[in-house]
Each structure stands twice: as C-alpha cells, then as structure tokens.
Amino acid sequence: MVGGGVVVTRFPPEPNGYLHIGHAKAVCVDFGMAQLFGGECHLRLDDTNPTKESDEYAENIKRDINWLGFQWSGRPGESGEPGFYNASDMFDKMYAIAEELISRGQAYCCNLTQEEWKAYRGVPERPGTPSPSRDTDPDRNMQIFHEMRAGKYADGEWCLRAKIDMASPNIHFRDPVLYRIRHVPHYHLKDRWCVYPMYDFAHPIEDALEGVTHSMCTLEFEVHRPLYDWVIARMAEQGELVTRNGALVRPQQREFARLNLTYTVMSKRLLLQMVNEKVVAGWDDPRMPTVCGMRRRGYTPGAIREFCERIGVSKVESESDPALLEWCVREELNRTATRRMAVLDPVKVVIDNWDAAESRLVELPNNPTDAAAGVRQVPFGREIWIDRADFMEVPEKKFFRMAPGQEVRLRGACIFKCTRCVKDASGAVAEIHGTWDEASWGGNAADGRKVKGTIHWVDCATGVKAEVRLYDRLFTEKDPLKDGSDGFLKYLNPDSLRTVTAYVEPALAEAKALEHFQFERTGYFVADEHDSKPGAPVFNRTCTLKDSYKPA
Ligand code: ATP
Numbered sequence: 263m264v265g266g267g268v269v270v271t272r273f274p275p276e277p278n279g280y281l282h283i284g285h286a287k288a289v290c291v292d293f294g295m296a297q298l299f300g301g302e303c304h305l306r307l308d309d310t311n312p313t314k315e316s317d318e319y320a321e322n323i324k325r326d327i328n329w330l331g332f333q334w335s336g337r338p339g340e341s342g343e344p345g346f347y348n349a350s351d352m353f354d355k356m357y358a359i360a361e362e363l364i365s366r367g368q369a370y371c372c373n374l375t376q377e378e379w380k381a382y383r384g385v386p387e388r389p390g391t392p393s394p395s396r397d398t399d400p401d402r403n404m405q406i407f408h409e410m411r412a413g414k415y416a417d418g419e420w421c422l423r424a425k426i427d428m429a430s431p432n433i434h435f436r437d438p439v440l441y442r443i444r445h446v447p448h449y450h451l452k453d454r455w456c457v458y459p460m461y462d463f464a465h466p467i468e469d470a471l472e473g474v475t476h477s478m479c480t481l482e483f484e485v486h487r488p489l490y491d492w493v494i495a496r497m498a499e500q501g502e503l504v505t506r507n508g509a510l511v512r513p514q515q516r517e518f519a520r521l522n523l524t525y526t527v528m529s530k531r532l533l534l535q536m537v538n539e540k541v542v543a544g545w546d547d548p549r550m551p552t553v554c555g556m557r558r559r560g561y562t563p564g565a566i567r568e569f570c571e572r573i574g575v576s577k578v579e580s581e582s583d584p585a586l587l588e589w590c591v592r593e594e595l596n597r598t599a600t601r602r603m604a605v606l607d608p609v610k611v612v613i614d615n616w617d618a619a620e621s622r623l624v625e626l627p628n629n630p631t632d633a634a635a636g637v638r639q640v641p642f643g644r645e646i647w648i649d650r651a652d653f654m655e656v657p658e659k660k661f662f663r664m665a666p667g668q669e670v671r672l673r674g675a676c677i678f679k680c681t682r683c684v685k686d687a688s689g690a691v692a693e694i695h696g697t698w699d700e701a702s703w704g705g706n707a708a709d710g711r712k713v714k715g716t717i718h719w720v721d722c723a724t725g726v727k728a729e730v731r732l733y734d735r736l737f738t739e740k741d742p743l744k745d746g747s748d749g750f751l752k753y754l755n756p757d758s759l760r761t762v763t764a765y766v767e768p769a770l771a772e773a774k775a776l777e778h779f780q781f782e783r784t785g786y787f788v789a790d791e792h793d794s795k796p797g798a799p800v801f802n803r804t805c806t807l808k809d810s811y812k813p814a
C-alpha cells in the first residue's frame with residue numbers, strides 16, 4: 263500500500279507573488295486529489311530562494327487557498343499549524359543530507375564558473391566533460407562545503423554538485439547543482455544561511471520529510487523526474503524516509519499540463535512588472551488573472567473550481583479560452599445573484615400624467631430562479647432614469663423599446679407611451695416625455711393588448727448614484743507574448759477599464775463588499791471589495807449577461 267494507506271499531496275507555492283489562475287488549477291488538482299482519496303494535502307511555502315519572498319505574499323496565498331474552498335491538513339509543521347510547512351524549516355536537514363552525500367562520495371564541490379559549467383555539461387547527443395573537481399576526496403569536499411556555509415566565498419565561487427552521470431542523455435542528470443552560495447538574507451531566517459538548496463534537491467527532500475505520497479507538478483518537470491527519484495533513493499539509503507502506519511513513504515512525482523489562458527499573461531514576473539509600472543491598480547486589480555483579482559472582479563470560488571474541473575487534468579499542453587471561465591461564472595451567478603435595476607447611461611423620462619407628489623412601490627422578485635430569495639419593493643414616481651440605448655427617436659425596424667408613439671413596459675410598473683423628447687444644444691436627447699396607461703399598473707394592459715418591449719428603470723427621487731467600473735479583457739492579442747516578454751505591454755487593451763456614473767435602485771446603496779448582483783438586462787456586478795461604501799456604492803462589472811461562447 264502506498265505510504266501507509268493514506269494519500270498525501272502538497273501545494274508548494276513560492277511566496278514571491280500572488281496566486282494566479284494557473285496556481286488555482288494546481289490547488290484544485292492537489293487538494294482535489296487528496297479529497298477524492300480521503301487523504302491530506304499540505305500547504306508548503308517553498309521559500310528556498312530568498313531574493314523575492316515576503317510575508318505579505320505568504321499571508322495572501324493562505325487567504326486565496328481558503329477562499330477557493332480548500333484547507334490544508336496533516337501533521338503539524340514547525341509552526342504547530344496542521345499541514346502547514348515552510349521549506350526553510352527543513353534547511354538543517356537538507357544540509358545534513360548533503361553532508362552525508364559528500365561523505366559517501368555522491369556529491370562534490372565545484373568551482374567552475376557558470377559559463378564553464380554549462381560548456382562542460384555539453385549537449386544531450388554527446389557525453390559532457392567532467393569537472394576538474396569531480397574526483398576530489400570527500401574530506402576536502404566537506405571542508406569546502408563547510409567553508410561555503412561559513413561565508414568564506416562569494417556568490418558563485420563554489421557550488422555543491424551531485425556526482426551522477428556526465429554521459430547521461432538527460433542533461434539534468436549530468437552532475438546537477440545541489441547547493442549554491444547566495445549572500446542574501448532570508449525573509450524569515452535572516453542571515454542564518456548563505457548557501458541555499460536548489461529546487462531539484464530541496465523539493466524531493468521536502469516531499470519525503472513531510473510524508474507526501476504524490477507530488478504533482480507541471481509537465482516541464484517531467485525531465486527532472488529521474489533526479490527526483492535519485493534524491494529519494496539517496497534518502498532511502500540514508501534512512502531518511504519517514505514511515506506511516508509502519509510503511510515507508512516513498513514519494514512519487516507525477517506531472518500534468520499547466521494551464522495556459524489566451525489573452526492573458528501568467529508569469530509572476532510579468533504580473534509584478536504590470537503592478538510596478540502601474541499598468542494595473544495592483545495585484546488585485548479586477549483585470550488581473552490573480553485569484554485576488556478574480557475575487558474583486560466578482561468571480562466565485564465555485565466557478566473557478568468548475569472551470570478547472572472542465573479543462574481537466576491532462577498530459578497535453580493546450581490553451582484555454584477565458585470565455586470558458588466567464589461561462590462558468592455566468593452559470594453560477596445566474597442561479598445565485600440577486601437581481602437589481604441599475605441604469606448605467608442614464609437619460610431622464612418624465613411621465614406627464616403622473617402626479618408629482620405620488621410615489622408607488624413596485625414588487626419585484628430578488629431572483630426569479632430562486633423563490634426563496636423573496637421579493638423587494640422598489641419606489642416608482644413621475645421621473646425615472648432609463649438607459650440611453652433603450653430609446654430611439656426614430657426607431658429602427660424591430661426596435662420594440664422606447665420610441666415616440668410606441669408603447670413599452672416599464673418593468674413591473676406600467677405601460678408607458680412616449681410622446682416627445684427634448685434635446686440639448688449638442689443635439690443629444692436630454693429628456694423624454696410621455697404618459698402612462700392608468701389601467702396598466704403592474705405592467706399589463708387591462709384590455710389584454712400586447713406590448714413587446716420591457717425595459718428597466720430607476721426612480722429619480724430615490725435612486726442612488728453609483729460608480730460603476732466596466733472591465734474588459736486586459737490584452738487585445740490572443741498571445742500577448744508572441745514577440746517575447748519585452749513587448750507584451752503594447753498589446754494592452756486601451757479600453758479594458760471604463761468608469762461611469764450610474765443610477766441604481768435604493769436597495770443597492772447598502773451593498774456589502776463582494777456582494778454579487780445581476781443588474782437586469784445589463785450584466786453581473788459585484789460591490790467593490792475596497793472602495794464601495796454605504797451610501798456611495800462602487801460596482802465592478804464581472805461579466806456581461808450573454809456571450810456566444812458554448813462549451814464543448
Ligand atoms: P511563475 O512561473 O508564474 O512564477 P511558478 O510555477 O514558479 O509560477 P510556484 O509558486 O512555484 O510558481 O507554483 C506553485 C505551484 O503551482 C507549482 O506546483 C506549479 O507547478 C503550479 N503552477 C504554477 N503555474 C501553473 C499553471 N499555469 N498551471 C498549473 N499549475 C501551475
């Protein structure tokens with residue numbers, strides 16, 4: 263039985279940025295697999311590269327995983343928190359394992375420069391050239407390794423390499439570097455270390471020490487797998503594998519295709535560049551493919567999980583369309599979002615035969631797909647706002663909304679017939695006038711005559727002003743990196759954010775941060791996480807109502 267009968271996986275982010283949709287995919291695979299088999303998934307901060315890591319990133323990674331609906335579990339790490347580990351907590355052990363490799367003649371110190379090292383390593387077709395230090399005796403290697411750790415050498419002056427096979431067709435097997443010198447303080451351990459383990463050495467050790475059974479990673483690590491197994495085999499020789507229920511736990515690496523999205527860049531380096539250059543408002547800008555950006559945009563954890571489920575786990579590299587993610591978001595919000603009326607591009611309508619002092623309440627369902635969501639009362643009066651696009655002075659064929667001489671239903675209220683419009687100096691429609699059919703309260707004609715168009719509205723006397731941010735995709739180019747990573751900013755969509763002042767029905771004044779709504783006939787919106795305030799709401803457009811996209 264594998265690892266004592268319990269499936270243990272891990273999600274190993276490096277705390278050097280915020281999680282993005284690609285990480286969300288890995289989170290779903292790692293935590294999802296543990297769930298499926300009733301096992302455990304650890305959260306391990308892979309903080310072996312000290313240069314760019316920070317607590318801010320670490321905290322937000324935790325928050326985002328929880329928000330996605332997952333919780334790490336398992337034996338507690340150093341901090342005492344169940345299932346939570348820092349790779350840096352294992353540095354002493356890694357160092358000891360490296361010393362043991364040196365003692366056994368399985369690793370040696372090498373002082374080739376980076377360029378020499380590459381040249382000696384060679385190409386897959388021909389054997390490489392051994393380093394002049396390859397056969398140094400273990401005692402001398404141990405002395406140099408200790409001096410490396412003691413800070414005697416500069417970055418790059420020496421490194422520790424595994425002694426494996428300089429003729430292997432797999433380049434990663436040609437005496438890979440295990441430790442390098444970096445005189446950089448670690449974000450937690452400060453200047454305790456000036457040598458740091460390489461990923462290929464650290465990762466299998468971390469997995470083994472934690473008792474991970476299945477180490478899932480992206481396909482580019484497939485060629486590293488023999489090295490992963492080599493490290494595990496050496497740990498077995500050294501008696502460093504842990505046991506569970508009496509069985510040795512021998513971790514296995516398995517690979518799956520990474521998630522790629524069109525019209526998106528996902529490398530943390532490029533996302534950070536956009537943040538630093540203020541192309542976006544931060545890591546959580548609603549246009550960012552980050553988990554926090556998607557949250558602020560109004561995407562839901564369920565929709566993101568559904569998206570990851572639909573694209574599936576595969577060994578074949580492919581690109582996914584962000585329209586599929588949007589489709590998943592729409593599917594969920596259609597079921598769950600509260601309906602409200604909002605007018606994003608307002609023009610005033612005056613009902614000339616309605617008493618200016620009279621206000622009535624219109625009862626509307628909060629969610630027609632969910633009776634349990636109840637109803638709300640929306641005030642209606644003589645002056646209302648409608649969307650400019652719902653009026654045409656000279657209606658086109660099949661335009662059944664508001665136009666002079668034409669009847670239209672004001673949603674839930676009554677039937678209205680436009681008589682005329684007033685224009686401003688520029689020729690734009692400034693005000694629309696008309697009358698209501700006093701026998702149509704509720705929206706239907708007493709004589710049963712049909713009215714084709716129904717439009718939404720907001721009462722001028724009680725409607726609330728709101729800032730509404732209309733987001734669109736951040737890049738206009740399917741592959742923003744098609745000219746390499748230097749030029750990707752030239753493919754930014756200049757219209758990815760448009761801010762408008764809207765009028766919304768009174769109930770929206772008190773919208774809570776991250777509350778989801780469907781603005782009727784307009785789209786899905788969310789109250790902004792940071793900027794929306796009681797009485798002064800701010801909404802972000804999550805997505806429009808419809809899209810031609812149909813998933814396969
Ligand atoms: P980046 O290249 O953006 O910096 P990374 O892979 O270096 O990303 P890590 O923090 O090391 O970032 O990633 C944590 C985990 O998430 C790893 O197991 C990695 O394989 C996985 N991961 C990262 N990007 C993707 C992706 N696009 N699709 C699926 N999994 C991913």
Ligand code: MG
Nearest residue numbers: 275276308461
């Ligand atoms: Mg990485």
